[in-house]
Amino acid sequence: MTDVRSEIETSSAPAWAANRWLRLTSMILGGVLLLAVVQSVSDTSELTTSGTWAAALRLSVPIMLAGLGGMFSERSGIVNIGLEGMMIAGTWFGAWAGWSYGPWQGVLFGVAGGAVFGLIHAIATVTFAVDHIVSGVAINILAAGSMRFLSVVTYTPESGGGATQSPGIKSQIATFDVPVISDFFNWLEAKRIFFVSDASGIIAGLTSNLSWLTVIGLAIVPVSWWVLWRTAWGLRLRSCGENPYAAESLGVPVLRMKYYGVVISGALAGLGGAYLVVVQAGIYREGMTAGRGFLGLAAMIFGNWNPVGTMVGSTLFGYADALRLRQNEAVHALLLAVAIVLIVLAVWSAARRRYTPAIFEGIFGVLFFVWYITTDSVPSQVVAATPYLVTLLVLAMATQRLRMPAADGLRYRKGEAV
């Protein structure tokens, strides 16, 4: 992704290069234009509708929350592959409190449930210096098992409940349309003007029928950026992930900071789980997280351990998922979009005399194009695998540009500086 993004950034007029916001805007407009063009030449209508983008938003938020959780943990130097387990705890406790009390209580309990498993991960990895991966695997096994146990005990006797699912929650969280904007762009979307209506559909999808929890989830992106990069606390937390011994020598309470990072991580993953219950399903179903914790991890890596990057990654994954759910032909049209992007990239790389990447991009671009014109649909299993495949490709191609925290995953014991 970093690759793609910077390429597109620099491909817009060089004079703009200094201005971040201008580049971002041109990138977004370019993306919308691409979708509009692809939509007009192929037999789909779902790429830019408000319905698709509303679904994409709802599907992205839980992935993003798990990813942001992973970021807090890894920025403090603790690898967290227990995100999935923490998310499972979030779904269970979210549904339990949502059913017993109400949706907002569900959110609180979901956060707390995730945080408890975060705390367990912190005790194991920070206090006892256990291997982070080992502890994460154990958390996933433990969380799945204990939630099953709790379901059997709590939900089996209830009507609508059972060993693998809870009764419905009391009510949903209120939704709202952003005043004026939502109406205006919904109206504009219906006009069917090339590009304008496409952009309007996207804006309308992102501003209509919004759940308050979605707003809170999205707000966490700038908040976590501000906390981590603009406060002393954030600097301390990140210093523990980069060089804990240096941090220690400057008086940073490293162990405590790592605890903060991992517990926040669990809380955010739990919030993601609660979101699945409270905003999407309305009940707890065993296995409803369906690997979203791992997807969050993928989105975080994809986003280079940054909040905005994590959001972009989750949006991409959520968008692919939304298209698959709404209209499979739309996914097929996406092949054309990918082909165009790759071929543009190839031309650009060649112009900058970077021939090896240019050849690869060109070959893959042509392959995607051939795939597009020779088939009518993309198997849904391929779409399901896409986020993982993309992450793997990004990791393989952009190792130079991705940088994880320097001391991420290393064991730290107080006072052991070499």
Next chain:
Amino acid sequence: MRRVLLASLAPISAIVFSLIVASIALMLVGRSPITAFGAMWDFARTSTSVASMINRAVPLYISAVAVAVGFQMGLFNIGVEGQYLLAALFAGWVGGNIVLWAPLHIAVILAVAIIVGMVWSGIAGALKVTRGVHEVISTIMLNFIGFSVIAFLLLNYFKDPNGSSLNLATPPLPPSGQLPNLNWLFGALGFSEPRGIDLHGFAVFAIVVGVFYYLLVWRTRFGYELRASGINPGAARMAGVNPNRMIMNTMLISGGVAGLVGLAAVFGNLQSYTQDFPRNLGFNGIAVALLGRNHPVGMALGALLFGFMDRSALILDLKDTPKEVVTIMQGVVVLAVVIAYEVVNRFIERLEIRSAAEATREAVEGAAA
């Protein structure tokens, strides 16, 4: 003796701790832990239960060995899950579609499973060696990609056209691809034969894998280099061990062993790869490897313990006790055992520091006197 005692201290205290946690969980929901554990113990002591326990332990053990090979050099293959499922799919499909002389037929199934496992783990190895992608991340991604590949292939190409559409499966193994059961072992040892459940013949391969693992790691040059790379990668490299080649070979061996995990079910009760094929054996294998501390015998005990828990839990439902308490125990035991190892290590470290300090003081005093 003291070494064995110290080595078993951690797993035993972890098991005790997990029993305590499980007892608390049971008491919280108003069930008696003593009745529950008593019922489990009684239920597990029949030949049928023992056969089932071993059947359950076999794939866990092989999975643990697959993980342990990587652990020996600090390489974390958490992709066993995807590797064994994919391998079982291909092995089941190939095995169900050919008829050969029986030993050859079985050899073909084994070979397919090993090769598919190797290919899938080899991708992770190649990505690490050539592109520096961390194997934990790549194997997680490959797991999910593998699940999709399996779903796609099973639905579109590998399903048995005569089979049920409710539970897609590869064609069942013809007689020449089946392994005989080992029920006679019980009779030979003077016990009654198991009823309703066979002791699957594939158990023999678990023993072969265990012996292979022991010989490979402790009796070959490769094993020596493997352990050296795990303990001190820098020193190993200085001694001429090529780290990239080690990573690649270790991932391949780990994946090859992982490929065999699913065969326990293919040769066992399923006789094919089915849509509801047993899952999570890869992750539980990690638990068993940790419990047995990568030791061939320790892991066998750990696998049998997990097999015992899974089998004996079945009785709990009849006693109105949620059998899921066993899963909690398994989760707790993994976490507790790694923490316990850490605590025991720190304890030993402190003992050593103290005894070294005492020895120094004695030496100094002796010199002074």
